[in-house]
Amino acid sequence: MVIVGAGNAAMCAALSAREQGASVTVLERAPENQKGGNSAFTGAAFRVAYNGVADLLEVVPDLTTAEQENSDFGEYTQSQYFDDLARLSQYRMDAELGEILVSDSLDTLVWMRRYGVRFVPIYGRQAFKVDGRFHFWGGLTVEVSGGGRGLVDSLHAAAGRQGIEILYGARAISLVMDGQTTTGVKVIKDGHFLTLEADAVILASGGFHANAEWRARYLGENWDLAKVRGSRFNTGDGIRMALDVGAQPYGHWSGCHAVAYDRNAPEFGELDLLGQQKNGFPFGIMVNARGERFFDEGADFRNYTYSKLGKAILEQPGGIAWQVFDQRVAHLLSDEYRIRQITRVEAATLEELAAKLEDVDSTGFLRTVAHFNASVRDTVAFNPNVKDGRSTDGLETPKSNWANPLDTPPFIAFGVACGITFTFGGLRIDSDSRVLTPEGDLIRNLYAAGELVGGLYYVSYPGGAGLMSGSVFGRRAGAHAARGC
Numbered sequence: 001m002v003i004v005g006a007g008n009a010a011m012c013a014a015l016s017a018r019e020q021g022a023s024v025t026v027l028e029r030a031p032e033n034q035k036g037g038n039s040a041f042t043g044a045a046f047r048v049a050y051n052g053v054a055d056l057l058e059v060v061p062d063l064t065t066a067e068q069e070n071s072d073f074g075e076y077t078q079s080q081y082f083d084d085l086a087r088l089s090q091y092r093m094d095a096e097l098g099e100i101l102v103s104d105s106l107d108t109l110v111w112m113r114r115y116g117v118r119f120v121p122i123y124g125r126q127a128f129k130v131d132g133r134f135h136f137w138g139g140l141t142v143e144v145s146g147g148g149r150g151l152v153d154s155l156h157a158a159a160g161r162q163g164i165e166i167l168y169g170a171r172a173i174s175l176v177m178d179g180q181t182t183t184g185v186k187v188i189k190d191g192h193f194l195t196l197e198a199d200a201v202i203l204a205s206g207g208f209h210a211n212a213e214w215r216a217r218y219l220g221e222n223w224d225l226a227k228v229r230g231s232r233f234n235t236g237d238g239i240r241m242a243l244d245v246g247a248q249p250y251g252h253w254s255g256c257h258a259v260a261y262d263r264n265a266p267e268f269g270e271l272d273l274l275g276q277q278k279n280g281f282p283f284g285i286m287v288n289a290r291g292e293r294f295f296d297e298g299a300d301f302r303n304y305t306y307s308k309l310g311k312a313i314l315e316q317p318g319g320i321a322w323q324v325f326d327q328r329v330a331h332l333l334s335d336e337y338r339i340r341q342i343t344r345v346e347a348a349t350l351e352e353l354a355a356k357l358e359d360v361d362s363t364g365f366l367r368t369v370a371h372f373n374a375s376v377r378d379t380v381a382f383n384p385n386v387k388d389g390r391s392t393d394g395l396e397t398p399k400s401n402w403a404n405p406l407d408t409p410p411f412i413a414f415g416v417a418c419g420i421t422f423t424f425g426g427l428r429i430d431s432d433s434r435v436l437t438p439e440g441d442l443i444r445n446l447y448a449a450g451e452l453v454g455g456l457y458y459v460s461y462p463g464g465a466g467l468m469s470g471s472v473f474g475r476r477a478g479a480h481a482a483r484g485c
């Protein structure tokens with residue numbers, strides 16, 4: 001069996017296929033030191049359904065008694081998870097795929113743990129301490145120790161132990177077919193073309209976020225200007241290979257996950273330079289070049305709004321914005337606001353700050369802040385752990401929660417642009433991850449998992465579902481393909 005890609009979805013597919021006795025070759029386009037695609041860039045947060053701490057203990061068995069006493073993990077039920085996926089997709093999600101993602105999620109993490117992936121609670125990013133206890137919020141509770149690299153290293157180490165072969169610098173370019181049956185893959189490696197025969201091929205080579213031409217073609221005007229947060233190797237190869245043999249394009253092809261990202265960040269993600277995203281916007285305000293607000297920063301927990309913010313920024317004049325905070329909330333900003341490679345200004349007064357906001361109309365900015373400050377409903381208490389309802393009153397662009405007047409210097413501001421994370425459009429699969437044609441027929445022996453699967457996310461996306469879906473459908477693909485081999 002051949003698996004195209006060596007990120008999370010691919011490696012889960014490989015381990016699952018091997019478990020069923022298949023002999024597996026993994027093709028990784030990247031050199032070894034850049035292996036693992038977008039998965040290696042992640043914070044490795046997994047969105048998993050759980051009914052309280054007893055379920056969590058199956059995934060995080062080394063949770064100490066003290067941690068359990070000091071933390072309110074709450075619950076994130078299967079129906080909450082399904083509802084979040086459905087709501088954020090504006091009820092367009094493929095319900096069958098969504099149901100599988102949700103119902104397999106806990107069991108799949110327990111399975112990954114058996115292969116040495118170590119999960120821990122996300123204390124740093126998904127919990128605030130209130131009255132001495134950590135309260136988790138946003139439906140996102142566990143991450144992999146060591147982040148994305150920890151995840152990829154654990155999966156690759158497990159693959160090594162299981163005798164799974166990985167070819168680096170090996171780019172799959174097309175599928176070999178016998179009629180409607182997949183029989184192999186053509187590959188370019190070290191300047192040579194190879195043909196690998198295979199009983200089954202699993203495509204897990206990510207979406208097309210790193211392909212500027214496809215971005216302009218499918219996402220629209222100026223998307224070729226977006227900065228790429230993650231891997232430079234996800235250029236849509238697997239999607240193209242499958243479409244070339246008759247697969248159905250599926251999902252939200254003009255949609256993607258894109259966030260607020262440092263405006264001076266490099267064009268592609270670099271594994272040694274993480275933290276360029278800027279997700280603390282619910283606690284401040286954002287202004288565009290006219291000095292105007294353009295986004296309800298407090299519409300929901302950031303996990304539910306951050307993935308559409310990149311698009312909103314790209315649509316602003318010049319494709320830039322500034323996030324502005326004061327000392328009431330500066331302590332709530334996470335480490336991504338404290339890295340060295342950052343576009344940051346600070347000032348003792350709002351007037352001084354206005355002059356430092358590059359490309360922003362100062363008068364417009366000061367007017368916006370004055371109106372904003374006057375509109376805050378300060379009779380409602382500020383509480384970052386819940387949607388506190390502390391909103392603005394009467395603004396054209398409201399701030400629905402966590403509104404605080406900007407009045408406590410020094411003021412700090414961060415220059416951001418659009419950083420694309422991954423694309424939503426892809427291939428159509430069935431419940432066993434088999435690739436389908438527009439007629440609903442199977443392309444025999446062809447499977448797909450991970451980012452290149454369409455139909456799960458439309459418009460927006462709940463953080464942590466990407467890795468989880470790669471694991472769930474990768475595991476299913478591997479098991480099913482191996483049984484057929």
Ligand SMILES: Cc1cc2nc3c(=O)[nH]c(=O)nc-3n(C[C@H](O)[C@H](O)[C@H](O)COP(=O)(O)OP(=O)(O)OC[C@H]3O[C@@H](n4cnc5c(N)ncnc54)[C@H](O)[C@@H]3O)c2cc1C
Pocket residue numbers: 004005006007008009010027028029030035036037038039040041042043044045046047170171172173204205206207229230231233234235237238269421422449450451452463464465466467468470
């Ligand atoms: C900065 C960042 C942070 C993120 N944080 C999270 C998070 O915390 N939680 C979460 O759920 N999601 C997160 N995501 C999204 C997440 O990365 C993806 O949903 C997930 O990693 C996709 O996994 P995948 O295995 O499908 O693709 P990838 O991990 O991207 O793997 C694709 C693989 O295919 C290889 N490849 C591409 N083309 C070819 C070819 N022609 N031949 C051979 N190999 C090829 C690539 O090199 C790579 O190895 C984040 C993304 C980024 C960029």
